[in-house]
Amino acid sequence: MSTYSEWNNSIIEYFISRTPMGSKIYLSLNDDVLELIGNSWEIEPSHQSWTQNFCEAVKNRVVMGDRIDLESISYVENDYPKYVAFLGLMVLAATQMADDEEINQTNYFRRLREIIGLPLDGQTRPRGLRITSEGEAPEVNLWKRWNQWLVKCGFTPTAEEGKGPSRYINYPISQTLLRNADRDRLIELFSEKQWRAYWDEQTLFTKVANEYHKLSKHLKKLIDDRQRYEAVAEAIHNTYEQWLSNGSVKKQAGYRLGRQWKRQLYAGLYRTEDFLGNIEYYLHPKQQKGRLLNSLEIIRNGETYPLKEDRVGWYLPVGTPLTAKEISEGRVYSVNPNIQVNNLVLPNKDFWILVPDPDNPASGVYASWGAPKLGEPFIILFKDFIFSDLQRLRDENLIQWEGDRETKYEVFSGSNWYEIHNCQILSQRWDAVFVQSPELKNALQPTTKLSISCSGGLKIPKINSWIKDYPPQITVFAFHPTVELNVSLSNTSIFKQSCPSNTAIRIEFPSSGNFLVQASCQGQSAQRLVKLVDWESIDLRSKEVIS
């Protein structure tokens, strides 16, 4: 029997380790994740599933008689909040709701009671979670603290309050990605279509979205939710990889998908350009989220290249520049040893979106680090036939790039690959434009309506902090002319006013410290932490900030 603390710490590590800074974190705990975590301990879950084991551990810790005691877990120990396993259990309850089950308080808490072993007592909420005299649900404070903790660690929180009767239960519901029923539906789809290509997350997402009419109600809702696009695409891809690893067999009654890690690593492109205008693209392998893989080598054209960590989430670019043929056709490279993963996959794509280094935008390096943020310039590398789609998007004022609408740069002389430079997303209304490549539209269509961007100043990339005397300027990119901006230090506001969007704002930061920048407009909000340190606090690369 594993303890509450073991589960708590492992869950936190699963969701944040190998996850790039700035990523949106969904505490999307489900049977798969629990089984992956449990199996990593290399012990048997003693006659029960890891999910049962987890629920037992949480129950033993938080259930006192017939009530839930949040006091015993509402603290931070060794930098890790102690309440995350309990919040995860709340998400698990939402995950286990059936597709046709109406989401309301009664249904939700019935599920929660079931998995934590609390009997029905005629009340919706169990004792210990009942609304206080101040009118707030006790667990909400923990969700808020979880969000704050994520921001402090450099991530983007996603748990949010709902409206009306779902106000509080929306916190766990907002964290669910694929429910069990959704995964079953996806496996049916994969089996029916017999998809066996090494598609990346974006491509697979678009293939699934094209089968919209075959999807469950909840899955349709997830596909439509642009804010959760990247996380949902990743979750669908995980299910796909599991299905492939299990022999891509058709789902039958009683069939249970073996829970295991992906057997493939995926690579993006890493682009450099020298002063003679020579462009080179390199393999840029992505790390597997929540999993540390050491001492791997990639075999490419008979040469062996060790995988070395670059930054959280990514390995260093590998080997010599890629050829046009490799980029055009995609490639599967062997990994040595092939005990934990078999291959490194360079997906076969018709285009690549290349964004500036998020840690160091001035570096001149562009890579497939993620979707372009609002207001951020990026490069698109594409096969020639994509150009008419791009021109259409430009004609409709959805994107813009440097030069006129005919401007494109040929790379790999004699090939059909081109680049356009200094691209930028202009508008959020992409729904009514039809292009030939739905993958392109999915990749470019903004996933947020509001984005906080830091520019200028003197940033120490490795620790994601700015030097106090050279702070960044803040720009809130939004599709509305004004935004409410609030900058605070330890809950004390140092700047609060209505500001024009898409305009750099100079903030007078009074000292070093962790400043929380919050922006909101038309019911949408975004937050970001700006850490300011002094010269005395920064250290050699191998060491963290001293202070």
Added chain:
Amino acid sequence: MTKSMVINQKNLRPKTVRWYMGFKQRTGGRGYNPSRLVEVITNQVHRHNLSQYIPLLRIEKNPRGEYYFFLAIESEVQGEIPRPIVDSKFLDLPLFNCAATKKGNIFILEEIKQMVGVSHEVYDYTNPIPYCSQPRTTPESPLALAESTNIQDIDEKVIRKLSERHEYLLYWLSASGNGTWQSFKKICEVLELPEPKRILRRLKLLGHLTISENGSKWDVKPPSLLLLQSDLGTGDRTYLLHGQRSHPFLNKLQEFGKIRKELQPRGQSPYCIYLTVSDEITPQNFQEKLKTYGYSIILSNLPKIPSFHEWRNSLPRVQGVPTYKYKVKQFDGREFVDCAFQNQTGFYQFYTQEDQKPVCSFFYDESNDSWLQGDWYGLRFLAILSMGIQPAIYYNKVQKTLSILFSERLPEVYETCLVMQSGSLPTYAKGYLIYSHIPEEIARELSENLELEFFEE
């Protein structure tokens, strides 16, 4: 691969015109609200693979109750519905039962603009994010320099301020570990340090950095101590610190001995830092103790002086130098003069056509038709030799100084050997560069390896 711009590429499709078909729709009853309408039409367009003929949908502003929507059609002739649309029976869907007008149902944007919006915006009307065109910077090699004559005296206050900023630059480099030339240049700009190419070069001379062959990437060296002298009487040893450093690291280092900081001439680099430790503390002692603080430090040796041929053969050869793209100038022994490249041995610099900025510089070797890449002074040195000029060094035995004509500055690898003897950059006097603390054997070895004339003062 080199990018090249392709303009006005002919489209394979015949020229098309865009026109619109209008329809009525209801939000209530069996009708679709606008967002559902978009979803349904999108699915149908993709299912029938019609996106190249039906590029978009425009919906009436503020739709309530009954509203109009307009389907954009692209065809060779206005009003003619492309064959694939007809064949697909897409327009037979109940959605399109109610045409906006019975007269042909053909609209152009001008006719519906007021109804659907004032500009090329689709579906509804938000505030688009203004396009920020990034300033186009000319790519340039950090190895391409322009001759500098900036050797006037500077005020002591300015020197101190400059030194501090260079020290901060080294802290930043140390914390970052490695990066690109663009990021180096940017940080110099933020710290208001002029001439980043020269700063990069000086940091290399002082043993703080290494760079890639073409200078596009830098890597800060790990912290290292170079033994400069041992006091025969007390046994104290003095080391020169180079490579990574930081404030906390220097504080820890102070536990092992006395730290002395000296300004570099003209404040053009971080402080020169010496550590003097007593003979009781062995290098192994403080290496191990520093490890307990999380730092590792290397004991380095003075760089070796390569032979001229070793150095020359180590210079990378560059393929495909695009001489046609730039304005070419050749070094004539004193300055760069306009020329047309005619496969003549020499030192060439390539300038942008517009603003006359040096983009890159290479040495062309006619004997084996190759372009050599290397540090600017190194290539100039090759050019001087190829012109039959015999550079000389002047050694002062008493003061232990070595002087070289400013115009005959040595290749970087040799200059590094001289600078690392003391950790101090050269000073300038009457057209000469003067290096201090140079042992006679080093001066002689240098002269032999480079076949320089040797004059003793």
